Amino acid sequence: DEQRMFTFLGDTVNLADPILRYNIALAFLALAIILCLAVVRSKVGHVLVAIRENENRTAMLGYDVKRYKLAAFVLSGSFAAVAGAAYALLFAYAGSTLASIQYSIHPLLWTLLGGAATVLGPVLGTALMFLLVDFASGFTSASLLFVGVVLILLVLFFPKGILGTLRQRWWRW
Numbered sequence: 001d002e003q004r005m006f007t008f009l010g011d012t013v014n015l016a017d018p019i020l021r022y023n024i025a026l027a028f029l030a031l032a033i034i035l036c037l038a039v040v041r042s043k044v045g046h047v048l049v050a051i052r053e054n055e056n057r058t059a060m061l062g063y064d065v066k067r068y069k070l071a072a073f074v075l076s077g078s079f080a081a082v083a084g085a086a087y088a089l090l091f092a093y094a095g096s097t098l099a100s101i102q103y104s105i106h107p108l109l110w111t112l113l114g115g116a117a118t119v120l121g122p123v124l125g126t127a128l129m130f131l132l133v134d135f136a137s138g139f140t141s142a143s144l145l146f147v148g149v150v151l152i153l154l155v156l157f158f159p160k161g162i163l164g165t166l167r168q169r170w171w172r173w
Helices: 018-041 043-053 055-060 065-091 101-114 121-137 143-157 161-169
Strands: 005-008 011-014
Touching: 018 043, 018 065, 043 055, 043 065, 055 065, 101 121, 101 143, 101 161, 121 143, 121 161, 143 161
Parallel strands: none
Antiparallel strands: 005 011
16 A cells, blocks of 8 residues: 555655554553543542542532533543544544444443543453453354343442452552
């Protein structure tokens, strides 16, 4: 694909190369995790947690709740925009199928599996979901039924996701 090649700093970059695409995606993931951890550990992150826990009390402490919620919305939209742009760039595709319910429900399931109130929970949930689907599809063609049963068991025994429940029960930091 000559259309997916360009010169950058004197080197030819071929976006059709799967190893390069993997490394770029891995760099974006690492950057996103670092940024999320920086936000969570900053004053803004602490205020956002306070808003999540008790919005009225946070407002009574003098914080502009609407401003912090707007900042969280903009940050979330920025992550989504960068992810969408990276997907279109790396896979040379941005069609209407990306707006299907499947692409909306998967991130929710990954987050529930790993832990919603954690930074690394969705990453763990994504990895486990892919392993689970791969494992189940080796046994049956109804792999999503198997995944559904596992998710029901997860909600029963790990209501805050895997990392959320582990943090609540054993890692109190």
